[in-house]
Every structure is written in structure tokens, then in C-alpha cells.
Amino acid sequence: MTSTKMTIHVQGMGGLLQEQSLVIGERAVRLHKIPTGSAVTLQFGAARHQVKVVSASHLDGIRIGEPLADKLGLHHGSVVGIRYKASSKTLSIGPLIGVMMSRVYSGSHDRPFGNNTTFCKELTDTCRTFGAFVYFFTASDVGSGHSTVKGWAWSGRSWYKADFPVPDVVYNRLTTRKLENDPGVQQFMREVRSRHGAAVFNEKYLDKTDVFEALKKDASLLKYLPESHMFKNFQMLKSMSSRHQVVFLKPITGSLGKGIIRIARLSSQSYSCQTTSLNGTVRQTFPSLEAAFGSLSGKLKQRRYQIQQGLHLIETGGRPIDFRALVQRGSGGAWGVTSIVARIAGSNHFVSNLARGGSLSRVKEALAKTGLTALQQRNASVGLRKAALDIAGGIEKQVAGHFGELGVDLAVDMNGKVWLLEVNSKPSKNDGTPLAEGAIRPSVKQTVLYARYLAGF
Structure with a gap:
């Protein structure tokens, strides 16, 4: 079943246009029979309305009356795809995509989503290019038992708020676990799936230990996995430290490099402990592992940690390098690598996150600055892409949930071997590359194409 991109023309009533009628260009009427x-x-998201179609020979789009447009939340100039299913006599327009955001700054008409407003406009522009309609809403905008959602959309000139139908596809961009676990949000996601048949993707955060435990079940992925466990007690730290010169303690639900602890064995009687801070790395030396653990015990009781084998990563100028691969599903639903960038740790930091002073580089340029041979560099470049796709496939098979994109953090050791560091189900879309005026960022394009695929457009 094919779809055609059409522009919505909202008009007052009169002439051929009655409240429950649509005027559609003759070419599209013939093409879709x-x-x-x-x-x-007429189907738009969860909305259903009985309409009568009128054909117009010189119209390149859909003419719709103001009353019906208002019920659907459509504005003049909206761009949608259309398709017709003869067996059910259903004319579908859309897809209708709803993006669940963390918050709206209702007092800021130009930037209702704060720093995320630029992304929201970019997503809207991309939807127009490919024939889709998108609106944005927050956890407080969802109710129970309703078929509409209060949301925001970009008209091309300004943001407006309206009641929209429950969408065909919900894209979860909530940025905190607290919001995501809100009972109202969880009920909404269950209800739109069961009652309205909507697809929900990136529906939950991933915990570090859960990911590694799940991926261990796939023998083909073991080569990427450093030894990792849910941290329990001193005996586990002692056992890991006896096998590995360096171990990391990472908060299970942490992000942006916050709270990571690096413990290194300097000698049989000496250990260093490094923790992250906004100003750099705090380093202490202890005469024993027991002393190091004692200094950390208060912090370790406050949250859950993953303990992980430390790796001897490639470096440039003494600064460790790792890699972020953005893996997304596209128009056919299959995983593909959208981008891979190298992340170089800032001075006085052992993590590469940009929030901790790290910087971005192209993969080839970063590898060339290391001690790897030319052959190792080529193999690593190929290996990073393969690992990213293998791990995305492993997440799909082994972890419950529907994911449309993953940020896969990878590392390369001094022998050129590729390792998995962690997987993020809410990756940033900024890959550090400049965007020309009017260009479409590949990551945003893939999001829209996948939403169209999920909705059958």
C-alpha cells in the first residue's frame, strides 16, 4: 500500500466544501482509487471521522474545512502522507507522530522546549519533507481513557497548542527516569498501545548491569564485553582487583560520566582512587584496597553500581579515546549505523563525556593519533561499525522493550580490539558535524523514516 505526500489547505465553509467533506486532487484520487x-x-492517528471525498482537477493537495481541521489539530500548510484501504473504506492521513518531552516552558512562545526547541523545529521540518505530522507533549498533557492529547506544533511561523488525536507513533524523549516511571506516563504508554494500536519506541532507559547481563546470553557478543557485575561488596571488589589492574565503578543509572570511580592497583600495597568532578578528577592514594574501599563506602551505599574491568584504551597526548555510535532503525525497520564519532577525554579527566571537558573528532583522525599500526586502524574502523550493529541486534533479541535508536559507547584497546562500554537508549542527536542551511541531519531523517515505517506509510 503506497502513500503520497500532500499539503493540507484549510478553508472556510462553502461551495464544494462541506463540514464532513474533503476535496482531494484528481491525480491522487485516481492513483489511490x-x-x-x-x-x-478518515483516519488521523486515533481519530476517525466519516467524510465524503470530492475530486478537484487542478488541486495538488487536500482541502479541508476549518471545523474538521480544528478537531484534528491540523493547520493550513500541514504536510501529510495519504493512503487508502479499499477493504475497510479507510482514507488515512499522516503518519501522526507524538514526541513525549520532559517539560514545556509555556511562558516562552519562541522556545517552549528550551534548548530542545531547535531539535523540535528540525524534526518538524523533516516531517514536512517526507510527509508526516508531528506534535510535542509532556507527561502532564496525557490523561487516561481519552483519545486526544494536548500538545504543541509548529505552524511554520509560530508554535501553537491544540488538542491532537492520540498519535500513530509515540517517540519517547523523556530525559529522566523519574518522569518515565510516573504511573500516569506508564498508563498512557500501555493504553495507546492496547486501545489505539499505537507504536511506542525508546520506551525506557537501560540500566548498565541489565544490558551486560542480557548480552552475555548471546555467545557471539561475549568478545565485546569486559567483565562486569552488579557491585555487591568488598569481596567482589577484591576479586575483580586481583584479576584486573584497573576497575571502574559506574552508577547503574548514571549519565554524562557522573559518579564514575576508577580504582587502579599501583603495587601490591598501593591503590589509587579517582572520582569525577566538574572541575576535573579527584585523585587519592591509599596503602591498601581496604583503605580505598573504606573511603568510598559511604558513597557506595547511596546508589547501585556496576563494577567493570578497566581497559587499556588508545590515547592521544595521554588522553583516553572512546567512540559513540548512533545506531538507528530506518525506512525498512532494520538497524543501521547513522554515525560514529571519537570522543577524546579532556585534560585531567579519565572520562570522555563532553560535559566533562571532552572533545569530538572524526574516527579516522582520532585513530591516526594513536600508537596503532595502519592495519590496526583500518580493522578498528571496520570493527567499530560491526560491533555497533551486533550489539543493537543483541539488545533487540535479549532486552524487553521497543527501541528505535541506541547510543552505543565503544572502546578500542592498545591491541586494536573493540570493546563495549555501555548502551544508551536516549542518545543525543548532536554528532558534532556542522549543518548547512536547509540540510536534514541524518539522525533526524532516520527517526522520521522509522516512524513512517511503523505507521505503515
Whole structure:
């Protein structure tokens, strides 16, 4: 079943246009074999309305009356795809995509989503290019038992708020676990799936230990996995430190490099302990592992940690390098690598996050600055892409949930071997590359194409 991109023309009533009628260009009517003069069901997200289609020879789009447009939340100039299913006499327009955001700054008409407003406009522009309609809403905008959602959309000139139908596809961009675990949000996601048949992707955060435990079940992925466990007690730290010169303690639900602890064995009687801070790295030396653990015991009781084998990563100028691969599903639903960038740790930091002073580089340029041979560099470059796809496939098979994109953090050791560091189900879309005026960022394009695929457009 094919779809055609069409522009919505909202008009006042009169002439050929009655409240429950649509005027559609003759070419699209013929192409999709849409019957005229008899009732069909107009579907937009969860909304259903009985309408009568009128064909117009010189119209390149869909003419819709203001009352019906208002019910659907459509504005003049909206761009949608259309398709017709003869067996059910259903004319579908869309897809309708709803993006769940963390918050709206209602007092800021130009930037209702704060720093995320630019992304929201970019997503809107990309939807127009490919024929889709997107609106944005927050956890407080969802209710129970309703078929509409209060949300925000960009008209091309300004943001407006309206009641929209429950979407065909929900894209979860909530940025905190607290919001995501809100009972109202969880009920909404269950209800739109069960009652309205909507697809929900990136539906939950991933915990570090859960990911590693799940991926261990796939023998083909073991080569990427450093030894990792849920941290329990001193005996586990002692056992790991006896096998590995360096171990890391990472908060299970941490992000941006916050709270990571690095413990290194300097000699049989000496250990160093490094912790992250906004100003750099705090380093202490202890005469024994027991002393190091004692200094950390208060912090370790406050949250859950993953303990992980430390790796001897490639470096440039003494600064460790790791890699972020953005892996996304696209128009056919299959995983593909959208981008891979190298992340170089800032001075006085042992993590590469940009929030900790890290910087971005192209993969080839970063590898060239290391001690790897030319052959190792080529193999590592290929290996990073393969690992990212293998791990995304492993997440799909072994972890419950629907994910449309993953940020896969990878490392390369001094022998050129590729390792997995962690997987993020809410990756940033900024890959550090400049965007020309009017260009479409590949990551945003893939999001829209996948949403169209999920909705059957």
C-alpha cells in the first residue's frame, strides 16, 4: 500500500466544501482509487471521522474545512502522507507522530522546549519533507481513557497548542527516569498501545548491569564485553582487583560520566582512587584496597553500581579515546549505523563525556593519533561499525522493550580490539558535524523514516 505526500489547505465553509467533506486532487484520487461521492472513514492517528471525498482537477493537495481541521489539530500548510484501504473504506492521513518531552516552558512562545526547541523545529521540518505530522507533549498533557492529547506544533511561523488525536507513533524523549516511571506516563504508554494500536519506541532507559547481563546470553557478543557485575561488596571488589589492574565503578543509572570511580592497583600495597568532578578528577592514594574501599563506602551505599574491568584504551597526548555510535532503525525497520564519532577525554579527566571537558573528532583522525599500526586502524574502523550493529541486534533479541535508536559507547584497546562500554537508549542527536542551511541531519531523517515505517506509510 503506497502513500503520497500532500499539503493540507484549510478553508472556510462553502461551495464544494462541506463540514464532513474533503476535496482531494484528481491525480491522487485516481492513483489511490479513492471513491468519490460516498462515505469513507478518515483516519488521523486515533481519530476517525466519516467524510465524503470530492475530486478537484487542478488541486495538488487536500482541502479541508476549518471545523474538521480544528478537531484534528491540523493547520493550513500541514504536510501529510495519504493512503487508502479499499477493504475497510479507510482514507488515512499522516503518519501522526507524538514526541513525549520532559517539560514545556509555556511562558516562552519562541522556545517552549528550551534548548530542545531547535531539535523540535528540525524534526518538524523533516516531517514536512517526507510527509508526516508531528506534535510535542509532556507527561502532564496525557490523561487516561481519552483519545486526544494536548500538545504543541509548529505552524511554520509560530508554535501553537491544540488538542491532537492520540498519535500513530509515540517517540519517547523523556530525559529522566523519574518522569518515565510516573504511573500516569506508564498508563498512557500501555493504553495507546492496547486501545489505539499505537507504536511506542525508546520506551525506557537501560540500566548498565541489565544490558551486560542480557548480552552475555548471546555467545557471539561475549568478545565485546569486559567483565562486569552488579557491585555487591568488598569481596567482589577484591576479586575483580586481583584479576584486573584497573576497575571502574559506574552508577547503574548514571549519565554524562557522573559518579564514575576508577580504582587502579599501583603495587601490591598501593591503590589509587579517582572520582569525577566538574572541575576535573579527584585523585587519592591509599596503602591498601581496604583503605580505598573504606573511603568510598559511604558513597557506595547511596546508589547501585556496576563494577567493570578497566581497559587499556588508545590515547592521544595521554588522553583516553572512546567512540559513540548512533545506531538507528530506518525506512525498512532494520538497524543501521547513522554515525560514529571519537570522543577524546579532556585534560585531567579519565572520562570522555563532553560535559566533562571532552572533545569530538572524526574516527579516522582520532585513530591516526594513536600508537596503532595502519592495519590496526583500518580493522578498528571496520570493527567499530560491526560491533555497533551486533550489539543493537543483541539488545533487540535479549532486552524487553521497543527501541528505535541506541547510543552505543565503544572502546578500542592498545591491541586494536573493540570493546563495549555501555548502551544508551536516549542518545543525543548532536554528532558534532556542522549543518548547512536547509540540510536534514541524518539522525533526524532516520527517526522520521522509522516512524513512517511503523505507521505503515
